[in-house]
Amino acid sequence: MPDVNGSLSGSKSANVGLLILRVGIGAVFVVHGVPKLLGGPAKWEELGGAMGVFGITFAPVFWGLMCAIAEAVGGLALVLGLLVRPFAIMMCITMVVATALLISLDKGWGMVAHPLSLGIVFLALAFTGGGRLALGTLVTPLAGRWYR
Numbered sequence: 001m002p003d004v005n006g007s008l009s010g011s012k013s014a015n016v017g018l019l020i021l022r023v024g025i026g027a028v029f030v031v032h033g034v035p036k037l038l039g040g041p042a043k044w045e046e047l048g049g050a051m052g053v054f055g056i057t058f059a060p061v062f063w064g065l066m067c068a069i070a071e072a073v074g075g076l077a078l079v080l081g082l083l084v085r086p087f088a089i090m091m092c093i094t095m096v097v098a099t100a101l102l103i104s105l106d107k108g109w110g111m112v113a114h115p116l117s118l119g120i121v122f123l124a125l126a127f128t129g130g131g132r133l134a135l136g137t138l139v140t141p142l143a144g145r146w147y148r
Contacts, residue, residue, distance in 0.1 A: 018131030019081075025121060026078030029091070033071025036064075044068060050101045070094045078125070081134020088125035095119030 036043055044064030051063045071094065074087035098115035130136055 015131040015133045018125075018128060019133040021121070022078045022081060022084065022125070022130055022134070025118070026075045026080075029071045029075030030079065031075075033068055033073075033075055036068040037072040039068070050097050053097070053100045053104045066090070067094050067097070078130075081130040082136050082139070084130035084134065084136065085126050088122045092119050092122035092126060095122060 036047060041061050044061045044067075046060075046064065047067045048060030048062065048064030050067075051057070051060065056063070070087065070090040074091045077083050077087040095115040095118045099112055099119060102112045102115065
C-alpha cells in the first residue's frame, strides 16, 4: 500500500525485494569491480579509454578509476544499503558508457543487452533508494535523506 507520498517504502514485500536486489547485484559488482580497482593505473587507463566513445579523450586514468570505484565501492554500498542513490547514479553512468562502447564496436544485441539491463536496474535504484532494510536507515545523519 503506498504511503501518503505515493511511495511503497512502507511495503514489507517491496523492501524485501529491494534488499534482495541490492545485495545480489551489489555482490556481483564487488566481485566484478575489485579486480578493476586493484588493477592500478594501467587497468584504469584501459577502462577510461571507453570515454572516447563520447569524444572524451583526456584523463583516461581518472575515468577508469571512477569506473572501478563505481563498481567495487558502489557494489559494497548497495550490499550495505549506504549511499545507494549516489552510487546507483555512478553505476548507471558506468553502464551507459559500457553500452555505448559495445554499440560503437558493433558487438550485437547479445552483448549490449547486459550493461543496458544493469543500467536500467541502477536507474531504478537511483529513484527508489535502498529501502527500509538498509544500513542507511540506521545511520542518523543519513536517515531520511534523499541519498540514503
